[in-house]
Amino acid sequence: MTAHETRDNTTLIATVLDEERSLPAFLASLESQTVHPAEIVVVDGGSSDQTVDRLRAWTPACGCRVIVHAAPGAGISAGRNLAITLATNEQMVVTDAGTAQRSDWFAMLTAPWEHDPDAVIAGFFEPAGDSFWSRTIAAVITPTREEIDPKTFQPSSRSVAFPRGVWREVGGYPEWLDYCEDLVFDLAIRETGRQFTFAPDAIVAWVGRPNLRAFAKQYYRYARGDGKAGLFPGRHRLRYGAYAFALIAWWISPWLFLVGAIGFAAYVRTPVRRVWERRRMFGRPATAGALLAAPLVVVVGDVAKMAGYPPGVVWRRRRARGVR
Numbered sequence: 001m002t003a004h005e006t007r008d009n010t011t012l013i014a015t016v017l018d019e020e021r022s023l024p025a026f027l028a029s030l031e032s033q034t035v036h037p038a039e040i041v042v043v044d045g046g047s048s049d050q051t052v053d054r055l056r057a058w059t060p061a062c063g064c065r066v067i068v069h070a071a072p073g074a075g076i077s078a079g080r081n082l083a084i085t086l087a088t089n090e091q092m093v094v095t096d097a098g099t100a101q102r103s104d105w106f107a108m109l110t111a112p113w114e115h116d117p118d119a120v121i122a123g124f125f126e127p128a129g130d131s132f133w134s135r136t137i138a139a140v141i142t143p144t145r146e147e148i149d150p151k152t153f154q155p156s157s158r159s160v161a162f163p164r165g166v167w168r169e170v171g172g173y174p175e176w177l178d179y180c181e182d183l184v185f186d187l188a189i190r191e192t193g194r195q196f197t198f199a200p201d202a203i204v205a206w207v208g209r210p211n212l213r214a215f216a217k218q219y220y221r222y223a224r225g226d227g228k229a230g231l232f233p234g235r236h237r238l239r240y241g242a243y244a245f246a247l248i249a250w251w252i253s254p255w256l257f258l259v260g261a262i263g264f265a266a267y268v269r270t271p272v273r274r275v276w277e278r279r280r281m282f283g284r285p286a287t288a289g290a291l292l293a294a295p296l297v298v299v300v301g302d303v304a305k306m307a308g309y310p311p312g313v314v315w316r317r318r319r320a321r322g323v324r
Contacts, residue, residue: 005035006064007110011087012037015079016097020049022207027058029100035107036062037093041086043079046072077173077181080157084167091117092167095204096158100128102203109161109202120166120194123159123202124148127278130207136290137215138208139278140271140297147270150198157182159204166194176319180225212300219301220308227312228319236309239302242267268295 012030019026030040040060044052055068067086071079084092093109095101105123112119124145127138157173160182167173170188173181189196209215226232246264249256272294279287 006038006062007035007091007106007113008038009089010037010091010093010110011039011041011084011089012093012095012106013041013043013080013083013087014095014097015043015045015074015076015083016047016051016055017045018047018049018051019097020047020051020054022098023051023054025100026097027060029102029105031060031062032103033062033101033106034104035110036060036064037106039065039067039087039089041067041069041083042097043074043083043086044068044070044072045074045076045079046070075175075178075181077175077177081172081175084164084172087164090164091161092164093161094157094159096156096206098207099125099158100205102205105159105202105204109159109199112197112199113161116197118163118166119161119197120163120189121161121202122150122153122155122196122198123161123204124198124200125156125159125204125206127281128205128207129281131210132282132286132289133211133215133293134208135281135286136208136275136293137212137297138206139275139281139290140294141208141301142206142274144274144277145200148198148200151195153196153198154183154186155196157185158206159202160186162189166192174229177225177228179221180229180231183231184229212297215297216300216304219304223305223308224312224315226305227309227314228316229312230316236305240306243302243306264295268298271295271298 042055052068052070058066060066069082069086071082074082080094091113093106109121109123112121125142127142129135129138166189169192174184177184209218226236246260249260272291275290275294282290
């Protein structure tokens with residue numbers, strides 16, 4: 001394909017909510033694409049700032065059609081489902097506002113369709129940030145490409161593509177979930193027998209939360225979503241057990257606690273390595289701080305998950321009994 005070509009029969013969708021500050025960078029990254037979608041559909045969930053006005057005033061240089069639809073109160077799943085319903089094409093590309101796409105992202109993500117129009121495609125993502133904590137948090141929790149097994153990788157919906165027929169077959173994004181909706185959607189696709197085609201060079205940069213408090217709130221919600229969807233019960237039980245062991249070991253014996261400390265050092269090795277491998281994000285002075293902060297980020301995330309999972313489980317059990 002030549003530069004700035006439009007890929008026919010493709011629609012890029014995104015949902016937004018109060019994204020006025022991040023919108024210019026997001027739209028600029030879409031403008032910079034070497035290959036463009038034929039159409040862009042954005043659903044706003046009820047922004048209180050100028051997000052909708054700015055979107056409606058946007059005229060992309062590529063000349064692709066832009067649909068901006070306001071749906072106050074719509075969550076992420078409902079917004080994505082609505083955007084796909086409004087689309088006039090059959091090939092869906094999904095991303096998130098608040099991110100920045102590499103200039104070849106759309107081309108790389110949709111390239112498999114040239115050979116297999118029925119492919120479901122998993123793009124990739126890399127950490128970014130505009131402050132020490134946002135960069136550190138993103139670097140700690142984002143896996144490197146070497147950690148990914150394409151056969152089991154569940155893509156984030158900040159970088160994924162699929163035919164509308166697949167979306168229809170699995171019933172769309174789960175509107176009963178407020179978080180972890182893209183993971184449940186991925187699993188539903190796999191249950192049809194399909195495998196994701198991994199497009200590791202279809203890179204979206206995403207920004208971590210600005211501070212530990214916001215990060216804890218995010219992970220609390222993620223874990224609550226796990227509880228609601230019945231996801232990863234073994235993983236959550238293991239986390240409770242590990243931290244319970246650490247507390248008991250600290251109380252009973254310093255030697256037992258030392259065993260726990262060695263285990264914790266092994267546990268945080270991967271997050272620390274991720275920061276080290278991404279040290280160019282920080283520069284030399286800040287790298288040391290990020291390396292020291294990595295274990296703290298892990299612990300804050302774990303505590304938030306342990307707090308969030310039980311309310312999700314309670315919600316799921318009440319829902320199963322028909323209790324609201």
